[in-house]
Amino acid sequence: MEKEPVAIQDEYADEFAWCYGCGRLNDSGHHFRTKWDGEKTVTEYTPKSEHKAIPGFVYGGLMASLVDCHGTGSASLALHRKNGHEPGEGVEPPRFVTASLHVDFMKPTPQDVPLKAIGTVEEIHPKKFKVHTEVYAGEDCVVKGEVVAVVMPKTFQV
């Protein structure tokens, strides 16, 4: 049996694990978890009933947050692998922040359907990655997104 891949967010250092979107230590947040699936990255999440735009459809901010954290997580996965590591080894991965986020809403996102964000990572500089993401609700691609993620600068650290 193949081992279930570990999410990159499970390996972030404690001080970088508080993000409302993807931090394992944030009790109120979404707990997005991003893993390798071959050469693609994947984040799965089912929005809660309060995450609505109008009844029956998910609000855009949740989709943007998913694309955002999936993007920084994917960049972290990619640089970690480039550095010779996989999640699960217990080696602290690099932590990224978002420089820019773009989201195209292709069609309304239905509620009560598990979402799957699938990412392709492109290195554009040793410390800067572009992550192309498609979010699926079942068979439908509901959102296309792009994140430019950079290694967290020291000025961001408290």
Next chain:
Amino acid sequence: MEKEPVAIQDEYADEFAWCYGCGRLNDSGHHFRTKWDGEKTVTEYTPKSEHKAIPGFVYGGLMASLVDCHGTGSASLALHRKNGHEPGEGVEPPRFVTASLHVDFMKPTPQDVPLKAIGTVEEIHPKKFKVHTEVYAGEDCVVKGEVVAVVMPKTFQV
């Protein structure tokens, strides 16, 4: 004394007032409220302590959600005014959805500082508006955003 402007979200029809970002009827949400300030549009919001990226800084998804709902609210304000109405008259305004959202993170957004999103609305088609937004934390412009908003199509309505 000048009257305090009414927010466009106060005038949305009940069935369109459930958005997690800006719906007055969503008990769990942010309750973003967007008003005219002369020819600019303004949404003010102070993120909660759980809306963190790392301790001391706001997570990107909240900023994206603010830009998004500020964008659709601003487009609604603009078309409502074009139709001869201002919020407060009790006339139902047009409801917009987001076609695309772009966010540039200029610098980390500090927590515990009230945020002010300031928008400029550009009509690009009778049913399609582009909203250029700058979000300030005090004197600092922390985020620049752009939303393309379209009048809600009938297919989105349940």
